[in-house]
Amino acid sequence: MNRNTLAVLVSFSLLLSNAQAAPAPEAARRLAQDATIVDTHIDAPEGLVDHWDDLALPTPGKEFDYPRAREGGLDVPFMSIYTSADQDDAGTAWQVANAMIDSVEALAQRHPDKFALLRSPKDLKRLQRGGKVLLAMGMENGAPLVDDIGNVAKFHARGVRYITLAHGRNNRISDSATDTQPRWHGLSPFGQQVVKEMNRVGIMVDVSHLSEDAIRQAVELSSVPVIASHSALRHFTPGFQRNLSDENVKAIAAKGGVVQVPFGSMFVDAPAAKAYADYVSAREAYRQAKLAAAAAGQAFTATEPQFPKVAPGSVAEVLDNIDRIVQLTGGADHAGIGSDFDGVNGALVSELHSVADYPVLVAGLQQRGYKDADIRKILGGNLLRVWSEVERAATP
Template sequence: MRLVVAALLVSLPLSLAHAQATDAARRLAHDAIVVDTHIDAPSELIDHWYDLGEATPSREFDYPRAREGGLDVAFMSIYTSAEEDDAGTAWQSAHTQIDAVEALVQRHPDRFALLRSPRDLARLQKGGKVLLALGMENGAPIGDDLKQLAAFHARGVRYITLAHGRNNRISDSATDTAPRWHGLSPFGREVVKEMNRLGIMVDVSHLSEDAIRQAVEASSVPVIASHSALRHFTPDFQRNISDANVKAIAAKGGVVQVPFGSIFIDAGAAQTYSTYLREREAFRMAQQAAIAAGKTATGTEPQMPTLQPTALAAVLDNIDRVVKLAGIDHVGIGSDFDGVSGHLAAELHSVADYPVLVAGLQQRGYSDGDIRKILGGNLLRVWTAAERAATP
């Protein structure tokens, strides 16, 4: 997810987060395989080039802090918007972002490597590298051409979020004003089938309830929710996942990757964000209507209000509930770093702070073995299953 807002987030000092990470938590974070399935760096690199191989304090992901936090695999989010889909530029945008990730690796071959298969993880990690995998947020770049799935797979894309903020050719979105397909489109079912064939994980984050259920049913392998929290804690926020669909994802062997963004994990923040989305959509529709009527579009686009910081406990509560509903084998992390404009749990400022999460999990009684599953083991299991079932 990429949230562009004008407001500043009230936050706690960075030093506080580090003070809460115990030595035991740091050791486990560095010894475990940490896989974060959603970091929005690529679109940021297009807007403004940052050398993320060096310390980049204005961003939430860079190499020095990734190493500090124990991050091993960072899924770079290749995000395209509904507006880019409408304009026919999503395909170009996606390839340009992949180019940017490749350029980052080429600039720092001693610090980064591209990860295309979990089989290569141990080999590529040598020398302290952070491994960059690719996840495509929004299926818009494939247009209506199934062959584009193979093309993006060849470039390294290993999961695709079927839709984003609005309905598309593939699927209904959780946050559009009304359903278009009442789940997946007929083309969307073909997309899921082809993704299964290629070994691309099906990502159901951002999808409507019906679309999530249908994607799970249509897939022959486990699916993921790359960055989704639970609607149990945010009852009116459709973007989050219902208990029923958490169970459905788990029953198929999949995993729910819990994000750190306040809008996902805090009921007040989610309500504020939902109101902002409705107001922004109403503004967009009014602008379009004015233009269609030959009038000059007027008005000021709504801006996201300031959010108060959310505590780490909200992230832990979501993890606890997924475990309660589905079991320890079906939960992971998908932070949304660099995607929610700093609107994060107060103790989780950047990729340096996974040890803080580990400390919180330890305090709640999770064993080291279970924490290893949450940090990355569960996601690697699903990725491996998708790869093994592929028949390219």
């Protein structure tokens, strides 16, 4: 989810900051510290490029920084290398992506006592020594690949370990879940090459944001498990195409993959999802009308749509999504977490404010009867399994 589209919800996050969730029970805090927590979607890099913040220090106004990551037990945050459809259209996505990667590298270089870059799950235990937070990278939107298949290997060399094939609009790789009309009816011919090349070099295929057909085709084409880095279930948000159908959850799991549940209210709360979906439609209509007016040389005076104010969802709704993934797939092997911290402008469920709050999620899982071994899988074990499988199958 990105970025400025939800700015009007900031007032809600400010209210919530004055009503922090009750501390998690000690058993939940201990497990969060002892388990390996992997969060596959944190949008810190975009903010670093726009305005540099030293995230090794307490950083008010952000949802990820080192002190709170340690407080919450976070071990491996995937830093989102996000580029927009507009940047793709402008031809700047490649440059923007590389600048974001530079910003992640700078954090590790400036604070080698606190951060390290994680390029392989095999290095996790070694690099963790001394309490370091390990920064992995995932590319949200394949736009920076442009039309050069060689860029897949180049971004792998820079540390990218998953690629979300598309984002809010169709691109040259894949159809998006939220575009108005399909362009490829799934993956493009180039997109099929991209999936195969990602398999070859060892980059996880991420199907979040993709259309129903594109998800199905990517799962079928990939020779290794795929992930949904930050997607909840359409079962709880009827009509919200950005979320996953039950059928695609089952397909991802049947291939050995994992669905990483986000913490944004618009993913897990039906009224918020409906409001966001309506907003996306209105925003696209506004964009098309503005383009048409420009092409005709006419003045354009329409007011840009604004996201409506909605009440935040709750951690119970995040847990409901995890429960349903477990039920649909027959166990706890295919659920994980991809929070979208720093990516929804504060529009988070009310109990999960920052990376300090994973123990709240752990407590909820414990209260619902999950065994510690299964909680460990959900917190990070499942994602590390998939990453390891993708890496072992690579033939670079």
